[in-house]
Amino acid sequence: MTYEIQFCLGLTHHSWARAADPVAAVDATLRAIRVADAAGLDSVWLSEDPDGWDAVAVLAAAARETERIRLGTGVTNPYLRHPNLIAMSVATVDWLSGGRAFLGLGRGQAEWYSRALGVRTGRPPEVLAETIDLLRQWWRPPGRASSTGHFHVRDWARAIGPVQSHVPIYLAALGPRALRVAAERADGLLVADFASVPYLRRLIPTVRSWVAEAGRDPDSFRFYVRTGIVVTDDPEPVLERRKNQMALVNALPGMTRQIEVPGFDVPAIMARVREVMRTNEVLEAGGAFIDIRQVADFAAARRLIPTELVAAVSLVGPAAEIRARLRELAEIGVNGVFIAPPGERDAAEYAALIRDITP
Incomplete structure (x- = not known):
């Protein structure tokens, strides 16, 4: 079975960190998202590290300047943002965007939080599972959640839920325990940059089998791969x-x-x-x-x-080479890939570039 490839835009705070002109840097970020939206990309994923920008704030700004592209973190984590904050942040972006929000979630680098920021990290795979369970409780009526795990949430109710009846949650995972959490609870997997074809050939059928074991539909489980496509x-x-x-x-x-x-x-x-x-x-x-x-x-x-x-x-390479490699990824079950930002291209040029590499 060959899956249709969707194209995603991934952005980080690094352009802001290097910027001499903050206004120009902000304009460039929002322009990239607008161009991606007009060019027909599926989604934009904003990374979030504890030393960088507030990804949700940028997504909120982009929500009012776009029409169709899905907007999410790529990724945040439950140490940087308590699950209650994640619940309110994603719901807010969902309202601002008319129901286009999703959550990219990961464990982060535990050393940053435990050794530098004084955050109790516990067992990350268990914390991720508990976070997803809490979010699902808050995001469905009556919007009330409890947990006896890492966070000890005591019957906490939320007044604001998302517009969507089901907000997609994609888990960034590499280790076997985190991959199990993704298969049992998430809507898809975000695979880190530099993933090789041999690795993906093993990973995708394994995770799909775990999704089925959990009593869920493996064909609805999505695989996104950070590819950083550059046509040159x-x-x-x-x-x-x-x-x-x-x-x-x-x-x-x-x-x-x-x-x-x-x-x-x-x-x-x-x-x-x-x-x-x-x-x-x-x-x-x-x-x-x-x-x-x-x-x-x-x-x-x-x-x-x-x-x-x-x-x-x-x-990275000529369009024909990338098209052939994307065909291979589609055949092994990859649903979404990341392409480099548009730069100076307008929406029509960006769309033409994507058509040229689409299998």
Whole structure:
């Protein structure tokens, strides 16, 4: 069975962090979302880290400037936002957008919260399961929830619920326990960047079988993959930049699982990258991405990461090549992929680009 591929836009706070002109940075972000909306993209996902922007505030602004695109976090977590805050934030975006909100949820990096921000983290997979259960209680009548787990919610009622009768929740997960939580409770899975085809060939049927075991419909369960598609006839500079992203994010604990490429000892490569990035040192002190960036040797990390490895797990290249690779992803069950922001393209040009790579 081949699944129809939908295109998504993923945005981070990084453009704001580098911006000399805040007004221009905000305008560029909202313009990108408007163009994606007009070009027919399925959804926009805004990342949320404890050292960055408030993703929900940006989504709320975008809700009033768009008409059809779905709006969600990509992702937030129950340590940065208590489940009650998540419930009210997503419901508010749903009202502002006329029923287009969704939630991208993950565990975050526990060290940031427990060591630097004084947040009790418990067992993350259990906390994620409890969070989803609480949200489902608050988002259906009568909007009242209780929990005896990590949060100890005592019969708390909410006056405002979402417009949608069912708000989609997509879980970002890599470990087996978190994947089980996704299969049993969520509407889909968000797979991290640099996921290889061999990994996805194993992951998707496994998770679908767990969805069925939970008595749910596996065909309605969605798989979104952060692909960062870039259409170009000169892929080398893009791949070199993507090495920075791999070094920063995939050096974190557990983040190499989805990088399975024959001929490369990825765990060994990333262990050396972790050393020059000083990832473990920063995490031990409770530091965040901003702290890693200040001490990391990105040039050394790029030298350690083979360009061929990055190319194997990146959708970067000519349109025909990307179209063929997307066809393969659709055949193994991927429902949604992420494409680079439009940049200077208008909606018609962005739409034409997407048509050119659609299988």
